[in-house]
Structures are given as C-alpha cells and as structure tokens.
Amino acid sequence: MFCIEEAAQLRWLNRKSKELGAQTVVIGNGSPAAAAAFHDGLLEGEVRLLTDPDLTSYKALELKRSLFASFQPRTFLQGFKLSRRGIRGTKVEGDSLQQGGAFVITPDHQVPYIYFCKRPEDHARPEDILEALRKIQGQDWGWRA
Amino acid sequence: MGRDIDYHWPLMDFAYNVEHTLSSVQALDPDGNQVRLGTLWEDQPAVLVFIREFG
Numbered sequence: 001m002f003c004i005e006e007a008a009q010l011r012w013l014n015r016k017s018k019e020l021g022a023q024t025v026v027i028g029n030g031s032p033a034a035a036a037a038f039h040d041g042l043l044e045g046e047v048r049l050l051t052d053p054d055l056t057s058y059k060a061l062e063l064k065r066s067l068f069a070s071f072q073p074r075t076f077l078q079g080f081k082l083s084r085r086g087i088r089g090t091k092v093e094g095d096s097l098q099q100g101g102a103f104v105i106t107p108d109h110q111v112p113y114i115y116f117c118k119r120p121e122d123h124a125r126p127e128d129i130l131e132a133l134r135k136i137q138g139q140d141w142g143w144r145a
Numbered sequence: 146m147g148r149d150i151d152y153h154w155p156l157m158d159f160a161y162n163v164e165h166t167l168s169s170v171q172a173l174d175p176d177g178n179q180v181r182l183g184t185l186w187e188d189q190p191a192v193l194v195f196i197r198e199f200g
Binding site: 032098 | 160165
C-alpha cells in the first residue's frame with residue numbers, strides 16, 4: 001500500500017531529477033516479472049526500474065530488515081489513514097520485512113545524499129534529494145571521458 | 146575535487162563504501178537482463194531509490 005503512494009512521489013522525483021541532469025532508478029527485490037508489472041502499472045512506465053531478488057545491494061548497504069520495523073503500530077495507523085483516503089494496496093511482491101533507502105551517487109564517486117528508511121511508511125523526502133542534486137548541478141562530468 | 150559537500154566521519158567513510166560496494170553489484174531489469182549498478186552513475190548523477198516491495 002505504501003508503495004502506491006511512494007510510486008507517485010517517484011514519478012514526480014524522476015521528472016524533477018531529469019531537469020537537474022540526473023537519472024532516477026528505482027530498485028526493488030521481487031522477480032523480474034513483478035518488476036515489469038510494477039513498472040508498467042504504478043510507475044506508469046516512466047521511471048527506470050531494476051530488481052535485486054537476492055537482496056545483494058540491500059545487504060551491502062546494510063538497509064534495515066526486521067519484523068519489528070515492519071509491523072509497528074504507527075505503520076498500521078498510516079495504512080488506515082491511506083485506506084480512508086481511498087488508497088488501497090495491491091498484491092505485494094518482494095520481501096515485506098525489508099526496508100528501503102535512497103542514495104545519490106555522482107560520476108566522480110561522491111555520495112551527496114544518503115537515507116535509510118526506518119519503517120514501511122518512512123520514505124526519503126524527494127525535496128531533500130532534489131536539494132542534494134541542486135548542489136551538484138552544473139558540474140562537468142565529462143572529465144572522466 | 147573541491148565539491149560543495151560537507152561530509153563528516155564516519156559518514157565520509159561510509160559514502161566511499163556505498164559507491165565502491167554498489168558499483169559491482171548486478172541487478173536485473175524487468176526483462177531479466179543483468180545491469181551492473183556502477184553503470185548507472187558513469188555519465189550523470191544517479192538517484193537510487195531502494196523500495197521494500199512491489200505493490
């Protein structure tokens with residue numbers, strides 16, 4: 001359910017990040033078939049999507065994975081609020097215990113933005129990501145060529 | 146490189162590890178083709194958003 005709301009934010013982030021010269025890539029952890037359905041459905045085909053079914057990248061980044069983080073009372077409360085707004089969940093594909101995160105990485109190997117999600121309804125603020133992109137906007141990445 | 150980014154230890158160390166560790170990881174596109182994550186930020190900054198599930 002939270003991914004439905006997050007997907008709308010991701011589409012907006014993708015459009016804004018392109019304006020700032022960056023590409024947004026969403027990484028999930030279901031099967032490629034589930035990724036295709038998510039890409040064509042909730043992401044409306046707009047955002048580049050990859051999947052890491054083995055969770056290799058999640059483990060490398062030490063993104064939180066826990067039962068406690070996934071099923072806190074506030075998570076159910078947020079789900080209830082979303083359902084009251086008419087936002088319903090769809091079939092879940094992937095690891096429900098796994099939390100996400102967001103990172104900005106530049107061609108010269110810097111990482112100006114890092115965010116670890118603490119709970120299912122906790123997402124990186126797109127405005128903060130765009131602010132990090134604005135700080136590096138206009139830099140010439142061609143020196144690597 | 147004189148970038149306008151404030152890092153503080155141990156975040157700077159972690160940031161280096163993020164890029165270094167992720168660059169060799171292989172993910173799959175929706176068609177099942179392998180994509181090395183390091184290619185995503187070769188030519189332009191990349192915003193990587195890790196989501197917890199599809200749906």
